[in-house]
Amino acid sequence: MVKKNTLVQIYKVVLDRKNRSENLPIDTKGVPFEMRVKGRLQEASNLGDTVQIITASNRIESGILIADQVFYTHSFGHYVEVLEDIKQIILSETEDLK
Amino acid sequence: MSNSYQSVMARKAEIMKEALKLDYDLYEDEGIGFNYEKMMEDSGFTLEDVKKIQLANNVGKTPLIELPRLSMYARKFSKDGYGARIFLKDEAANISGSFKARRAAMSIYQAKKLGFKGVVAATSGNYGAAVAALAARAGLKCIIVQECYDSNGIGQPEIIEKARACEAYGAEVIQLSVGPELFYEFLKILEETKYFNASLYSPYGVMGIETLGYEIATEMMEKEKNIQIC
Numbered sequence: 001m002v003k004k005n006t007l008v009q010i011y012k013v014v015l016d017r018k019n020r021s022e023n024l025p026i027d028t029k030g031v032p033f034e035m036r037v038k039g040r041l042q043e044a045s046n047l048g049d050t051v052q053i054i055t056a057s058n059r060i061e062s063g064i065l066i067a068d069q070v071f072y073t074h075s076f077g078h079y080v081e082v083l084e085d086i087k088q089i090i091l092s093e094t095e096d097l098k
Numbered sequence: 099m100s101n102s103y104q105s106v107m108a109r110k111a112e113i114m115k116e117a118l119k120l121d122y123d124l125y126e127d128e129g130i131g132f133n134y135e136k137m138m139e140d141s142g143f144t145l146e147d148v149k150k151i152q153l154a155n156n157v158g159k160t161p162l163i164e165l166p167r168l169s170m171y172a173r174k175f176s177k178d179g180y181g182a183r184i185f186l187k188d189e190a191a192n193i194s195g196s197f198k199a200r201r202a203a204m205s206i207y208q209a210k211k212l213g214f215k216g217v218v219a220a221t222s223g224n225y226g227a228a229v230a231a232l233a234a235r236a237g238l239k240c241i242i243v244q245e246c247y248d249s250n251g252i253g254q255p256e257i258i259e260k261a262r263a264c265e266a267y268g269a270e271v272i273q274l275s276v277g278p279e280l281f282y283e284f285l286k287i288l289e290e291t292k293y294f295n296a297s298l299y300s301p302y303g304v305m306g307i308e309t310l311g312y313e314i315a316t317e318m319m320e321k322e323k324n325i326q327i328c
Contacts, residue, residue: 014274014279014282014283015103015279015282019102019103020103020277020279021103021277021278021279021282023278024277024278028276028277031249031275032275033274033275033277033279034247034249034251034274034275035272035273035274035275035283036246036247036251036273037270037271037272037273038265038270038271039270055241055270056239056265056268056269056270057216057239057240057241057269057270057291058239059241059270059290059291072258072262074253074255074258074259074262075255076255077255090171093171093174094167094170094171097167097170097171097174098170
C-alpha cells in the first residue's frame, strides 16, 4: 500500500489508437498516445490502481499508479570508443605545441 | 465542451490567442507572406529593454573566453600566416546553464507583466530548464510538456535529464509518448490552467536571443577586425 501524500508517478492513455491524429506513420498509429506525470498521491492506494495526484503546479491529474518513491535511473550510456580514439589523436598532435 | 482531438485542435486559434494575448492574424500578408518586422516592433521591447531584463535575471553578459591552444592547433594545419584566433562564448554561465535562458527571460517577463499566474512550454530540451528556472525566480507556476517515451515506456536519457532539472526547479513535467499530439496536450493544458504560452517561437522567445549576437559582435570588435561567428 502506498501512503497518501507520497510522491508518485502515474500513467494515463491520453488518446487511444482510434482517436489519435489521422496523419501518423502506421507504427505510431498502432499504439496509444500516453502520458506519465508525477505528483502527491491523494489517497492511500496500491500500484496498478487508478488514482488522483496533485502535481507541482497544483493540478489534479488521474491515472494508473505505476511508481512510488520515484527516482531517476537514466545514465550517460556506454563508453563511446571512437571518442577515445579521437582524444588520443588530438593529444598526440598537440604534444609539441608551446 | 469536448476534449476530443478534433475539438481541441479546432479551438487552437482561440486558445493560442488567449494564452499569448497576441493575434498572429494581424501580421499575415497576402498569400504566404508574414510581416515579422511589424510583429516584433509591436511587442514593445527595444534591444536595450531586453538587455536590462536579462541582466536583472542573471542572464547574458556571459564570458567570452579565448582558446589559445585550440588556435595553435588549428594553425598547425593551416598555411603560414593563416589560422584564426578561436574564442568561445560561455553560454553555460547563464542561469539554468544554456543560452535558452535568454529566450525564457523575455517570455517570463511578459507573462508576469500581463498578470498570468503560470507558464506552459512544450519542450524536451534546455528551453524547458530555462523556463522552469526563470518561472521559479519570478514566482510563477510552470508546466513543461515533453515528448519523452517510446511505446515501450523507454524514455530518452537526455530528455529525462531535462525533466529532472525542470522538476528540481519546481516545475510540473508532463512526459508524453512520441507523436504530434503533444500539441493537443499542450493546448488542453493551456485551456485548463489559463497560463501563459511561453513558446520558444513567440516574439518574446525570439527577441531574447538577439542580445547574444550583439554581445559577441561588440566584445569581438574590441579584439579583432575580421570576425567569423559559427
